[in-house]
Amino acid sequence: xxxxxxxxxxxxxxxxxxxxxxxxxxxxxxxxxxxxxxxxxxxxxxxxxxxxxxxxxxxxxxxxxxxxxxxxxxxxxxxxxxxxxxxxxxxxxxxxxxxxxxxxxxxxxxxxxxxxxxxxxxxxxxxxxxxxxxxxxxxxxxxxxxxxxxxxxxxxxxxxxxxxxxxxxxxxxxxxxxxxxxxxxxxxxxxxxxxxxxxxxxxxxxxxxxxxxxxxxxxxxxxxxxxxxxxxxxxxxxxxxxxxxxxxxxxxxxxxxxxxxxxxxxxxxxxxxxxxxxxxxxxxxxxxxxxxxxxxxxxxxx
Amino acid sequence: xxxxxxxxxxxxxxxxxxxxxxxxxxxxxxxxxxxxxxxxxxxxxxxxxxxxxxxxxxxxxxxxxxxxxxxxxxxxxxxxxxxxxxxxxxxxxxxxxxxxxxxxxxxxxxxxxxxxxxxxxxxxxxxxxxxxxxxxxxxxxxxxxxxxxxxxxxxxxxxxxxxxxxxxxxxxxxxxxxxxxxxxxxxxxxxxxxxxxxxxxxxxxxxxxxxxxxxxxxxxxxxxxxxxxxxxxxxxxxxxxxxxxxxxxxxxxxxxxxxxxxxxxxxxxxxxxxxxxxxxxxxxxxxxxxxxxxxxxxxxxxxxxxxxxxxxxxxxxxxxxxxxxxxxxxxxxxxxxxxxxxxxxxxxxxxxxxxxxxxxxxxxxxxxxxxxxxxxxxxxxxxxxxxxxxxxxxxxxxxxxxxxxxxxxxxxxxxxxxxxxxxxxxxxxxxxxxxxxxxxxxxxxxxxxxxxxxxxxxxxxxx
Ligand SMILES: Nc1ncnc2c1ncn2[C@@H]1O[C@H](COP(=O)(O)OP(=O)(O)OP(=O)(O)O)[C@@H](O)[C@H]1O
Ligand SMILES: [Mg+2]
Numbered sequence: 001x002x003x004x005x006x007x008x009x010x011x012x013x014x015x016x017x018x019x020x021x022x023x024x025x026x027x028x029x030x031x032x033x034x035x036x037x038x039x040x041x042x043x044x045x046x047x048x049x050x051x052x053x054x055x056x057x058x059x060x061x062x063x064x065x066x067x068x069x070x071x072x073x074x075x076x077x078x079x080x081x082x083x084x085x086x087x088x089x090x091x092x093x094x095x096x097x098x099x100x101x102x103x104x105x106x107x108x109x110x111x112x113x114x115x116x117x118x119x120x121x122x123x124x125x126x127x128x129x130x131x132x133x134x135x136x137x138x139x140x141x142x143x144x145x146x147x148x149x150x151x152x153x154x155x156x157x158x159x160x161x162x163x164x165x166x167x168x169x170x171x172x173x174x175x176x177x178x179x180x181x182x183x184x185x186x187x188x189x190x191x192x193x194x195x196x197x198x199x200x201x202x203x204x205x206x207x208x209x210x211x212x213x214x215x216x217x218x219x220x221x222x223x224x225x226x227x228x229x230x231x232x233x234x235x236x237x238x239x240x241x242x243x244x245x246x247x248x249x250x251x252x253x254x255x256x257x258x259x260x261x262x263x264x265x266x267x268x269x270x271x272x273x274x275x276x277x278x279x280x281x282x283x284x285x286x287x288x289x290x291x292x293x294x295x296x297x298x299x300x301x302x
Numbered sequence: 303x304x305x306x307x308x309x310x311x312x313x314x315x316x317x318x319x320x321x322x323x324x325x326x327x328x329x330x331x332x333x334x335x336x337x338x339x340x341x342x343x344x345x346x347x348x349x350x351x352x353x354x355x356x357x358x359x360x361x362x363x364x365x366x367x368x369x370x371x372x373x374x375x376x377x378x379x380x381x382x383x384x385x386x387x388x389x390x391x392x393x394x395x396x397x398x399x400x401x402x403x404x405x406x407x408x409x410x411x412x413x414x415x416x417x418x419x420x421x422x423x424x425x426x427x428x429x430x431x432x433x434x435x436x437x438x439x440x441x442x443x444x445x446x447x448x449x450x451x452x453x454x455x456x457x458x459x460x461x462x463x464x465x466x467x468x469x470x471x472x473x474x475x476x477x478x479x480x481x482x483x484x485x486x487x488x489x490x491x492x493x494x495x496x497x498x499x500x501x502x503x504x505x506x507x508x509x510x511x512x513x514x515x516x517x518x519x520x521x522x523x524x525x526x527x528x529x530x531x532x533x534x535x536x537x538x539x540x541x542x543x544x545x546x547x548x549x550x551x552x553x554x555x556x557x558x559x560x561x562x563x564x565x566x567x568x569x570x571x572x573x574x575x576x577x578x579x580x581x582x583x584x585x586x587x588x589x590x591x592x593x594x595x596x597x598x599x600x601x602x603x604x605x606x607x608x609x610x611x612x613x614x615x616x617x618x619x620x621x622x623x624x625x626x627x628x629x630x631x632x633x634x635x636x637x638x639x640x641x642x643x644x645x646x647x648x649x650x651x652x653x654x655x656x657x658x659x660x661x662x663x664x665x666x667x668x669x670x671x672x673x674x675x676x677x678x679x680x681x682x683x684x685x686x687x688x689x690x691x692x693x694x695x696x697x698x699x700x701x702x703x704x705x706x707x708x709x710x711x712x713x714x715x716x717x718x719x720x721x722x723x724x725x726x727x728x729x730x731x732x733x734x735x736x737x738x739x740x741x742x743x744x745x746x747x748x749x750x751x752x753x754x755x756x757x758x759x760x761x762x763x764x765x
Contacts (some may be wrong), residue, residue, distance in 0.1 A: 017383035026684060029677055100652065103649065103652065103653060106648075106649070106652060108567070108568065130655075131655045131656075132655060133655070133658055134652065134653055134654065134655035135654065135655035138653065138654070139649075139653035141649060141650065141653070143646055145644070145647055145649065146650075146652040147650065147651070147669070148647075148668065148669050149668070156650070156657065157654065157656075157664070158567070158654040158656075161654070161655065161656050161660055162655060163666075209652070211650075211654065212654065215654055215655060229602050
């Protein structure tokens with residue numbers, strides 16, 4: 001109840017501010033505001049908020065010891081959308097995405113402030129248990145990291161620890177469905193007992209996606225999932241992401257702007273810990289509002 | 303007097319000079335310090351090259367000379383001895399040579415031995431002097447020759463740097479072969495003595511005999527057993543104590559490692575790790591008297607309170623303390639192995655919602671298992687070879703028992719007791735020590751090879 005209340009409280013207010021600012025900018029400056037001013041204002045250009053979001057992030061700050069890695073980021077993640085996070089190396093994309101399922105908890109000296117709500121529940125609340133949270137918000141990493149177990153056990157691992165299957169045949173079913181969704185079933189159905197590490201890089205990454213799907217998440221976070229893959233494997237994963245969008249919300253970090261353009265509906269541009277601009281992907285790539293965004297996507301970023 | 307030591311000092315002085323000469327020569331070839339750019343290498347390399355060619359051949363020849371000269375001199379002296387002495391058996395003859403050497407070294411006044419030996423000693427001394435003189439002449443001229451040759455060849459195109467690189471490489475290779483050859487030498491000598499033992503006692507009797515009592519009658523009229531050399535009871539003692547030690551060390555060491563690498567904060571680790579290493583640095587003799595004076599009476603007391611028959615030297619006491627000694631070994635090896643498991647695997651499990659201990663139990667440990675097994679095998683081979691603790695706490699009687707409250711003996715303890723004190727070096731009793739040594743060596747070697755293979759394979763998996 002309390003959470004639902006908070007959600008209502010937050011959303012409209014912020015939305016107003018955002019649209020307000022947007023219109024103001026457009027009136028006064030016609031196009032974009034200079035970098036210095038945007039940073040001094042510390043606000044995000046574009047439309048960081050959506051109706052009926054799956055996740056809501058408000059004024060999120062992340063510190064590694066003294067280092068302020070993420071500054072005042074507010075952003076929504078909609079249902080059934082793929083949101084791409086782009087930005088130069090070290091700008092905090094991984095840091096931000098890792099906040100969304102509290103993977104940062106595992107890092108010594110990492111501190112997160114602000115609010116991140118999943119379906120209205122603040123995931124940084126003291127009484128929130130990270131274990132079910134991470135089942136709800138799954139994560140696929142940059143380097144494929146299958147466990148040194150069989151393909152079957154890789155996928156079955158999550159359902160087992162969360163007790164999602166009552167018996168062996170249910171587990172078999174979950175494994176098959178997950179592998180099918182990840183587009184890997186046809187390739188591995190005859191060798192489920194082989195080690196997951198014996199697969200090719202692209203297959204391993206799809207196995208990791210299957211493993212994530214198997215626990216029935218609502219949101220899937222992907223941190224550069226294709227950076228270790230060749231174009232063909234990348235293509236397969238991108239198709240997969242597009243299909244998964246029907247059921248899940250997906251946040252994907254990528255260094256490839258083409259990839260962002262291909263798979264995402266919205267794109268967020270980060271710069272040195274600030275969320276600079278958020279917008280519809282086609283709009284952001286064709287008509288960026290912020291100078292920094294424009295510099296980055298036209299390759300002028302130094 | 304001219305001794306090998308003085309020759310070495312002379313060579314070193316020459317070498318120092320050679321370095322300076324090389325540097326100077328290269329500078330003059332280049333035409334002054336401003337023009338060193340025309341040289342292929344910087345001047346110190348020319349100096350080092352000259353010095354190495356001056357020192358290395360000379361030292362090598364000197365070493366060879368020293369190794370061979372003794373034999374040659376002995377041979378010459380023998381040829382000059384009176385016929386009746388030449389006819390002596392090799393063993394007695396070696397005594398004569400010993401006398402001669404003692405006289406030369408001044409350990410024995412010359413008037414205590416026969417005139418024949420006195421003349422022989424005189425002869426020996428003369429030959430030795432000649433040998434030293436000749437060595438000095440040959441070696442020093444070799445050093446100067448090397449120096450001169452290199453100096454003559456120094457020109458601007460001489461690639462001194464590359465040559466030095468080559469020489470250094472050879473030097474390093476030579477040093478590493480020293481270790482290898484020492485090992486081979488030790489193994490061969492143990493093997494040789496063990497084979498002598500196996501002439502007296504058949505191999506199979508030794509390996510599978512169930513009785514061990516190495517006391518033998520030295521004189522024919524002495525009362526005593528004829529000696530039984532079955533290694534099984536001794537080996538059983540070693541196995542029992544090692545098993546107890548591992549039962550202590552593996553769980554504690556492994557869990558300590560897990561805590562250290564997965565849970566402990568930076569500060570705790572900074573304090574605890576060095577403490578563990580201190581535990582590893584305690585001399586085994588200290589563990590030994592800890593076992594004999596503290597743990598053994600304690601166990602005996604508990605046993606008596608419970609109405610158990612515990613001997614004052616029990617396998618349990620020795621095994622427990624040995625286990626404590628091995629904890630740091632196991633934990634630091636396991637720590638390495640656990641740290642070698644990539645963080646990405648942990649992230650993967652945590653990202654699926656596994657708790658930390660689930661992650662460790664189901665992902666990290668299975669992944670690290672081969673490495674940990676390898677580490678444990680290395681620890682076993684240490685336990686088997688450990689001597690001091692068992693000498694002090696385990697006992698001497700070779701009981702064939704699995705009862706940890708009884709005194710047992712181990713291979714290492716038997717080796718020590720067989721060799722301590724005055725011994726005849728060709729009785730089976732003494733030679734048995736070598737056979738036991740060989741057995742021990744074979745076991746630990748086997749364990750180590752397996753362990754290293756396992757560990758290497760494991761590490762490759764994550765490279
Ligand atoms: N564990 C950590 N401890 C301290 N600082 C960190 C840690 N991880 C990241 N940082 C810092 O936080 C900032 C953001 O890092 P992050 O990994 O989020 O960047 P990124 O945008 O993902 O970069 P890339 O595109 O290279 O992956 C960087 O300046 C980095 O140095
Ligand atoms: Mg990153």
